Amino acid sequence: MSGKRDISMSPEEIDLFLRGHDLVIVAGGSKGPVEGAAGNLLYEGGEVAFELCSDDPVVALIESDKLVCCAVEQFPSYYEIKGVMLHGRARRRPEIESGNERFAVFDLVIEKTVSFDFGKLVHEATPSP
Amino acid sequence: MIAVPESLVQRSTASNVFRCTHDLDSDEIGRIEQESSMIGQSVEIALQDALDFVAANPHVFLLARRADGYPTAYAMMARVVDGAVEFSTYRASAKVKNLLRDGVGGITSVAEDRDDPRVLVASGSIAAAEAPNWVDEVEGGSANAANLGDRPAVPSDISDKVRSRHDSGKRTVLRLEIDKARFSRKAGRL
Numbered sequence: 001m002s003g004k005r006d007i008s009m010s011p012e013e014i015d016l017f018l019r020g021h022d023l024v025i026v027a028g029g030s031k032g033p034v035e036g037a038a039g040n041l042l043y044e045g046g047e048v049a050f051e052l053c054s055d056d057p058v059v060a061l062i063e064s065d066k067l068v069c070c071a072v073e074q075f076p077s078y079y080e081i082k083g084v085m086l087h088g089r090a091r092r093r094p095e096i097e098s099g100n101e102r103f104a105v106f107d108l109v110i111e112k113t114v115s116f117d118f119g120k121l122v123h124e125a126t127p128s129p
Numbered sequence: 130m131i132a133v134p135e136s137l138v139q140r141s142t143a144s145n146v147f148r149c150t151h152d153l154d155s156d157e158i159g160r161i162e163q164e165s166s167m168i169g170q171s172v173e174i175a176l177q178d179a180l181d182f183v184a185a186n187p188h189v190f191l192l193a194r195r196a197d198g199y200p201t202a203y204a205m206m207a208r209v210v211d212g213a214v215e216f217s218t219y220r221a222s223a224k225v226k227n228l229l230r231d232g233v234g235g236i237t238s239v240a241e242d243r244d245d246p247r248v249l250v251a252s253g254s255i256a257a258a259e260a261p262n263w264v265d266e267v268e269g270g271s272a273n274a275a276n277l278g279d280r281p282a283v284p285s286d287i288s289d290k291v292r293s294r295h296d297s298g299k300r301t302v303l304r305l306e307i308d309k310a311r312f313s314r315k316a317g318r319l
Contacts, residue, residue, distance in 0.1 A: 025190045025237055027200040033252035034192035034200040036237030038315040053316045071202040087199050
């Protein structure tokens with residue numbers, strides 16, 4: 001075997017993975033250090049959106065240049081580590097109010113997707129019968 | 130040490146903010162809601178609080194900017210050493226190039242306890258450091274290394290490979306010196 005192993009997920013695997021998760025780390029900011037926030041992932045029919053607390057400083061960063069990275073990951077054990085990073089531009093939706101809280105909601109226009117599934121390290125290392 | 134009012138540090142770290150509200154009277158619930166609101170406003174915290182949080186929650190997202198201007202996030206295992214946050218990674222990786230280009234980086238860490246709404250957001254200067262014994266210090270728990278929390282156990286063959294890559298110089302250590310930190314909270318409507 002030569003070169004790096006491909007442990008990326010297929011589009012179907014990414015779809016299944018995103019449907020099973022609701023926590024997303026959203027990174028934004030075009031000047032100075034990039035900042036992050038933990039938001040709700042809203043995924044339906046292949047479309048990605050996310051919501052953040054409306055008073056989170058990252059909301060203003062995203063609104064200034066629209067560029068974001070959304071990262072979703074799981075790590076129950078080493079070979080069950082999986083993740084998807086979605087890079088793209090955020091489009092603001094009307095704010096949502098729930099109880100005493102207000103949430104900024106953004107649609108994500110995806111421009112690049114990166115994924116990894118450490119389980120594929122095991123599968124590739126296991127000889128076929 | 131990051132200069133912040135002591136009152137804010139207390140608010141940001143008060144564990145009773147998150148305790149069950151069943152046995153509390155209305156005044157206490159009101160106070161907790163007010164403190165929770167302060168956290169929502171991203172209260173700045175002391176450096177040691179940030180480092181303690183990373184030590185307890187070492188699975189972090191390391192944040193950088195790509196050459197094309199897009200922010201990006203790398204899921205990483207961190208360790209706290211001598212007042213800074215360290216990561217092991219391939220010297221030729223995109224993350225090293227992206228972080229060293231700007232000389233600054235950020236981290237975001239969500240508490241592993243799902244009942245803890247705190248989210249650490251920190252940033253500072255970043256530089257490559259040589260640490261040939263990095264893996265052994267992590268596994269052996271050197272005096273300087275912090276508690277590693279509930280990170281997934283790394284298989285021994287993977288540890289051996291990482292150790293070998295550090296020895297050969299293929300891997301390096303990125304060291305983040307935090308100069309700004311705050312607690313935010315997860316956006317949750319559940």
